[in-house]
Amino acid sequence: MTTGDLSTLLVWAAATSFTVALIAYAIDLARIVDQAQSREPAAVPVGARGPVSAVAGSADEAAPSRSLRAEGIARSTHYLGVALLFGGIVLRGVAAGRWPTANMYEFTLVGVFVATLVLAIMQRRRIIPFISVIVLGMAVLSLALALLVFYVQAEAVQPALQSYWLVIHVGVAITATGIFTVAFAASVLQVLRDGRENDHSHLVAPWSRADGLRRSLEGWAVTGRRFAWLEQVPDARRLEAMAFRLNAVGFVLWTFTLIGGAIWAEHAWGRYWGWDPKEIGTFVAWVVYAAYLHARTTRGWNGRRAAYFVFVGYAVVLANFTVINLFVTGKHSYSGI
C-alpha cells in the first residue's frame, strides 16, 4: 500500500468517525427536543430577562435532560475523526512531496479539518448539539464529495503553483472557510432562537396566496412545539456574539487571502488584480461580510437582520469554491477534474 492509499484510507476512516459523531450529536439533540416538548407548554420563559447571571446560560438547568452517553460518544468520535483526518492530510502531503492544498480534494480535506477543529475547540466546555449537527453534517457530506468526486492522485504541482504562497494563501483561505462554516451554523441557530424569543414566526400569520403551503409547514413554526428545544440553547444575543467573533476572525483571514492572493498573482501572472472569476467571487464574499460588519453596528439592522448577511456571505463562499472551480474557467482552475 502506498502512502497515498494510506492517506485515502485515513480520510475514509475520518468520514466514518464523523458520521458516528454526527449520529451521536443528533441523538443528543433529539433527547433535548423530546425533553423540551414534554415540558412544553408548562413554562415558556419567552424573552424573560432578569438580573440572573446569563454567563452560565439557561442550559445548565437543563443539563439533566441531555444524554451524557451520547455526548461522550459524540465527543470522542469527533476528536478521533479530527485526528484521523489530520493524519490523512499529513500523509497526503508526504505522498505528493509538497504542501497538501493544491486541488479541490485537498482543499476540502483541510477545510473540513479546520471546521471540525474549531468546532471542537468552541465546544470544549459545553456542547451545543445543534451547531455540531450542522457542522458535522456538512463535514461528512464534504468528505464524501471529496472522496467520490473531487479525488485526484497525489502528485507534484505545476510550475504556477510552486511557491510558498501555496501554503500561505491557500492555507489561510481554507482556514477562513472552515471558520465561516462554524460561524454560519451559529448564525442559523441565532436566527431560530431569536424567532422563538420574540415569539415571531412567518408560518403563523396566514399567507395571502399560498396559504395551503403555509399550513402544511405550520408544524415547523419556530414558535411551535418542534422547536421547544430552542429554550435550551444560549440566548440569541450570546449566539450573535459567538458568530460575530468567529466571523471577525474569518473576515480578517479572508482579507489576508485577498492581499496574499494579489501578491502571489503579481509574482505568477504579472498582475495583482485581474477580475479572474475566483477573484470576483472572493471579492464579492469579502464585500458581503464587510456589509455584515456594518449591519451589526447599524440601528435597525443588527441582530437578526445582520445574520442574514452571514447567510448570503457564506453562500457566496461556498459558490466561490464549488461553482467557480467546476463550471467557470479562469486562472484558478486547479481542481484537477
Next chain:
Amino acid sequence: MVRYRPEGLEDTFQEAPEAPVAVPSIGFVGWLRWMWRQLTSMRVALLLLMLLAVAAVPGAMFPQRAQDETKVAQYLVDHATAGPWLDRLGFFDVYASVWFSAIYILLFVSLVGCILPRTKVHLTAVRGRPPRTPRRFTRFPAQGEGVSDDEPEAVVRTAATVLRRPWLPLWPRYRVDVREESSGTWSVSAERGYLRETGNLLFHLALVGLLVSVATGQLLHYRGQAIVVQGDGFANAVVDYDTFEQGTAFRPSSLIPFTMQLDDFESSFDPVTLNPRDFTAHVTLDVPGEDPAKKTIKVNHPLDVGGAKVYLQGNGYAPDIEVHDAEGNLATDGPVPFIPQNQQYTSRGVIKVPDVSGDQDQIGVVGYLLPTAQQVDASTWQSIYPQPGNPLLVLTVWHGNLGLDTGVPQNVYELDESRMTQSVDDNGAPITLYVKQGETVDLPDGLGTLTFKGLPRYVALDLRHDPALGFVLVFAILAFVGLATSLFAPRRRIWLRATAQDGRTVVTAAGLARGDDVGLQPELDRILAATLPDQPISTQETP
C-alpha cells in the same frame, strides 16, 4: 466636544438621543445638507456595499473584454439578440462600466464623508479626558461592588494605579481621570482601546489610499508581450512588442532601453501524467551602462529590470523552416512559432510564404508539429511526449493569395483560406506532407521545396511596469493592520466610585464596552480584586 456620528450608527459610547433630522425648510442648501447626511449614513453605506457585491457578479458570468476579447466576440455571434443589448449596457466590460463605477465612487464618497469627521472627533477624544463617571451604575452591562476600610481617596488612587498598569512597557492600559465629586466621594473614570477606533479609521483611509494607488498605476503603467525564439533577442521598445498596452499618462520615454536574448529554455514534465514540473528561461540581459548579465526567468520568479518585471507566460516550439519557390529561389527562412494545443505539445502553426519570385502563387502551409511522434496507423500520427524525441511536421499546402495586402489585420496563427486553393491528390483528398527534422520535401503542385532545419524553442514573455505597485502594497498592509486592530482591540470604559458610609468606604464599579465584550466583566472583577485585596466582592453581569 464635537459629537459627530454617522446617521444610523449604533454606538454604546454615544448615547446622546438621535437629533431628529431637520425637515429641510431652508431651500436648496438644506436639501444638499440632507442629501449629504443621507449619503454618509450607515444605511446607505450598507446599501451601496450590497449593490457593489451584486454588481460585481456579472463579471464572472459573462466573458469580459479585458480578459478575453475573442470570447466576447463569440458570445455576440451566439446571442444575436441579447448580445448587443448586453454590450450596450456594459456587461462585457463590467468593471469599467458606468454603473459599477458609480457604485464604488459613491461608496468611497460616502466613506470619506463619514470617516473624515470621525477622524476629527477621534483626535479630540484621544487628547481629551475620559468621560465623567455617571451618577448611576445600574444600566451598565458589567457591575461590581465591595467595601474597604481605607479612605475613599486612597481607594480611588489605588484603583487608578491598577488601571494605569501598562500592558506594554510605557503603554498605559487605561487612560485615567480621578475626581472628587463631593466631600467624601471620589471617583475614577478610565477608558482604554482608542486603538480600536484608530484601526477602524486607518482601515478606511487605507482603502482610499489603495483606490488612489491603483488608479495612479492604471494611468502610468505599461505592459508588453513578445514571443522570443531561442537565439533571438528583443529590445524594450514599443515597436518590438507583439502587443503593447499602456496607461493614458504613459510616456514612451519611461521605457528602459534594455535588450534581452533567449539563450536556452529548459522544461521538465512528469513522465506519467505529462503535467509540467518546471520551466526555466536562460537569458542574457543587456542594460545600458551595465555589463551583460546571465539571468533566469521562471514561473513565479519574474526578472526585475529597472523597475519593470519580465514574466515567463508561455512556451512552445518554433520549427526552423526554409522554403524555396518553384524557381528554386529562397522564399522564407527562419523559425515559425507553433502554438501548443495539448499536454503532449501537439502544436499548430501556419507558414506564410508571400515573397515568391515572379508571378507564382503565394504559398500557405498549415499543420501540426508533433514533438515525439508515434505512428498510430497508415495515415495517423500522434505526439506522445512534450519533449522533442522524434519531431515530425504534418502539413497541408495551400496556394493562391494570402490576403496580406488587403489592409485587414491578420492573425499570424491563422490562414485566410478565402483566396487560396488546397493541394489535393487525384482522388480530391488533401495532400498531407510528413516532414522529419533535417528532411527536405517537395511541395505538391510543383510549388517548390520545404526543409525542416531545426527545432528551437520560444518563450512568451510579458513585461510589466507599474510605478504604483509599492503604494498598493503599503496601503493593503495598512488596511489589513487597521482592520485587525479595529476588530480585536477591546474598547472599554471602567468607572469606580468610593463613598464614605457608616465609617467604612463603599466601592461601586461599572464597565461598558463597545460591542459585545466577554472580557469586560472579568476585567472589572480583576480591577476590583486588585483595588480591594482581602475583601469580599460581589459582581454581576447584566445582558
